[in-house]
Amino acid sequence: EAAIQYTNSMDENVKCYTNNIINPEGGTHLAGFRTALTSAINTYAQKSELLKGLTSTLNGDDVREGLTAVISVKVANPQFEGQTKIKLNNPEVKNAVAKVIRDELLIYFDEHPKEAKAIIDKAILSYKAKAAAKAARDAVIRKSALESTALPGKLADCISSNPADSELYIVEGDSAGGSAKQGRDRHTQAVLPLRGKIINTHKYRVDRVLGNNEFKDITTALGVGIGTTLDIAKLRYHKIVIMSDADVDGLHITTLVLTLLYRFFKPLIDGGYVYVAQPPLHKVEIGKKKYYFLNDNEKDEFVRKAKAAGKVPVSNRFKGLGEMNPGQLWETTMSPETRVLKQVKIDDAEEAEKVFEMLMGTEVPPRRRFIQKYAKRANLDV
Structure with missing residues (x-):
């Protein structure tokens, strides 16, 4: 099972579970999901002629920008990495997940062309931004x-x-x-x-x-x-x-x-x-001595005690470092x-x-x- 939502963020946020146990570092189910997502989006985009003007197909980073997803698999004999089950290692899971996700995504895209185009347009923006960023980065x-x-x-x-x-x-x-x-x-x-x-x-x-x-x-x-x-x-x-x-x-x-x-x-x-x-933030002078305070509370407490001791504090608030x-x-x-x-x-x-x-x-x-x-x-x- 998988639930997918795209946001305006530029980050990818995917949670993976095996038999209801979270796998913080993903594993073969995450690898299969990513393969399917990239393949399905490129397949639909090429079929719909949405990649005109690009020198290559969209890569994984492009199609996953702004992606939030949850992946959950049920595995009879799960093989995990580490005692805390941080990563699923079963090799057969990758292809199984990839096939199911790819097939279901292509069906969804065919039935929801408006949403499919919005996802692909976002990925194309990422593709173009990376190309522009590479050129700018060389100058920076x-x-x-x-x-x-x-x-x-x-x-x-x-x-x-x-x-x-x-x-x-x-x-x-x-x-x-x-x-x-x-x-x-x-x-x-x-x-x-x-x-x-x-x-x-x-x-x-x-x-x-x-x-x-x-x-x-x-x-x-x-x-x-x-x-x-x-x-x-x-x-x-x-x-x-x-x-x-x-x-x-x-x-x-x-x-x-x-x-x-x-x-x-x-x-x-x-x-x-x-x-x-x-x-x-403040400077307080008592005679020729100067005292500095980071916030209002520290300054107010110092002034209160100074006055109680019969001293005459003179406060000055800095408006900025330039002062x-x-x-x-x-x-x-x-x-x-x-x-x-x-x-x-x-x-x-x-x-x-x-x-x-x-x-x-x-x-x-x-x-x-x-x-x-x-x-x-x-x-x-x-």
């Missing part, structure tokens, strides 16, 4: 991991050529980038200011993302390439630090950069190379001795994918439900 990926001059005027590179000692600060805006460039440790810290709008990389197709200037800048600065060419050994910095304003707008920028890294450079997150800086002079930015956010960095980790890959899809995907209703559920906990900068 750097030839050498040492070509920091590829970003004149934007990337202020560090002196060190040892990736283990090097840090890349991805900074929101030119003014903050200027302060960061002046306040940094030039030996180990590079600064890349983002001047334009960062595209929501979870929402748009690959070809459009690769045309975005900010994406090109980040890709070139990292030096690892993307997609099948991604090579962590070429990473130029072993700390990639996202540094944006401490307010809601800054959090939005951080979310967009995290989305970009998650979708195109996930091995960097898995490897523990990605961090988020924690710049202060800090280079010395303040170094002291609060960039100095290894005093800064706070949060390492980005993924403990639950499936849950992480759900969150990114809900917050950054094309479907509005899940996002609306999330906002309504947590509206009372929102901290609005108004």
Whole structure:
């Protein structure tokens, strides 16, 4: 048995079961299903003359883009891989599943030509996007991991050529980038200011993302390439630090950069190379002493205690990183001795994918439900 649904997502999500036992890594039933799906779609598309203009038939990645499916088989003597039955290994299952699925899909396509055309059109879009992305990728990926001059005027590179000692600060805006460039440790810290709008990389197709200037800048600065060419050994910095304003707008920028890294450079997150800086939102002065706080609660508690002790605190809220002079930015956010960095980790890959899809995907209703559920906990900068 199989249930199939296509969505606007660009990801494939297939769950496989044998005798009602889930097989997280699929197996021969998944292989048979994929073979049948690709074959049936190409057979119908060629018969209906829907592949005109393409240099080849659609491949598996094309026809499975946006696919959500559940496959369930009953096997008398199942052979599994591992004690937890993560994968079905029975070789005879592949052909059996492939024949049933292919035959049933072709019947469905013949009886529902409108739905069949919609599925094929989506696959053709994927095919064309990959062709465009390959051409664009050739223009984006750097030839050498040492070509920091590829970003004149934007990337202020560090002196060190040892990736283990090097840090890349991805900074929101030119003014903050200027302060960061002046306040940094030039030996180990590079600064890349983002001047334009960062595209929501979870929402748009690959070809459009690769045309975005900010994406090109980040890709070139990292030096690892993307997609099948991604090579962590070429990473130029072993700390990639996202540094944006401490307010809601800054959090939005951080979310967009995290989305970009998650979708195109996930091995960097898995490897523990990605961090988020924690710049202060408030400065409180008591006499000649200065105190910095990451949020309203910390600041309010400090001010309350200071007043109770008879002191006169003077508070100042930073509107952005650009309001800090280079010395303040170094002291609060960039100095290894005093800064706070949060390492980005993924403990639950499936849950992480759900969150990114809900917050950054094309479907509005899940996002609306999330906002309504947590509206009372929102901290609005108004």
